[in-house]
Amino acid sequence: MPFVSADLDLTLVMDDDRTLRVPSTLVYAVDNPYAVTALFRTADGDVTWVFGRDLLDDGLIEPAGEGDVTVWPTVVDNRPVVCLALASPAGSALLQLDAGALRVFLDESYELVEMGHEGEHLDIDAALAELLGDAPTR
Numbered sequence: 141m142p143f144v145s146a147d148l149d150l151t152l153v154m155d156d157d158r159t160l161r162v163p164s165t166l167v168y169a170v171d172n173p174y175a176v177t178a179l180f181r182t183a184d185g186d187v188t189w190v191f192g193r194d195l196l197d198d199g200l201i202e203p204a205g206e207g208d209v210t211v212w213p214t215v216v217d218n219r220p221v222v223c224l225a226l227a228s229p230a231g232s233a234l235l236q237l238d239a240g241a242l243r244v245f246l247d248e249s250y251e252l253v254e255m256g257h258e259g260e261h262l263d264i265d266a267a268l269a270e271l272l273g274d275a276p277t278r
Contacts, residue, residue, distance in 0.1 A: 141169055141170050141171040142169070142170045142252055143167055143168060143169040143170065143252075144167070144168050144245065144248040144249055144251075144252060145165055145166060145167045145168075146165065146166045146241065146244070146245040146248075147163070147164070147165050148163075148164050148165070148166065148237055148238070148241050148242075148245075149161050149162070149163055149164070150162045150164045150180070150224075150235045150236065150237045151221075151235065151236040151237070152233060152234070152235055153234040153235070153236060162180050162181070162182060162235065163180075163181045164178060164179060164180045164181065164237075165178070165179045165181075166178050166242075166245050167179070168193065168245070168248075168249035168252065170252050170253055173193075173253045174192055174193060174194070175190050175191065175192060175193060176190070176191050176192075176193050176196055176249070177189070177190050177191075178190075178191065180235075189209075189226060191209060191211075193246070193249060194255070195209065195211055196211060196222075196242060196246060197246055197255075198211070199211025199212055199213065199222050199223075199224075200213055200222055200239055200242060200243060200246075201213060207227075208226065208227050208228060209224070209225070209226055209227075210224075210225045211223065211224055211225075213239060214236075216236060219238070219239075220238075220239035220240065221236045221237060221238060221239055222236070222237050222238075222239050222242050223235070223236050224236075224237065
């Protein structure tokens, strides 16, 4: 299945304003057309999050999201970045990534599946079968 990926260095902003480099990979695959998967490589192991592609795109322009994931644009050291605030029962994190690199990645994803055409790439029958555990229909 076609996909695009980008290896990026994100910045983890800690409570005391120290920062830590977090090597990461963003992946967009046609078989999951609404989502972007992020793999964060940490000293404690890899952490995977899945975001809505539209959430990341919106977060390039204005604050977006609610609950476990929020995204917003800002400027750090005179360069545009996108902030990702992540929350889970295990903890929370504030990450920053280069806005230009995110824009390039998203533009490449739109070359695979145009915005608004994601539904054309879903196999609804297979998704329903998976949700229903391949239960026979009556």
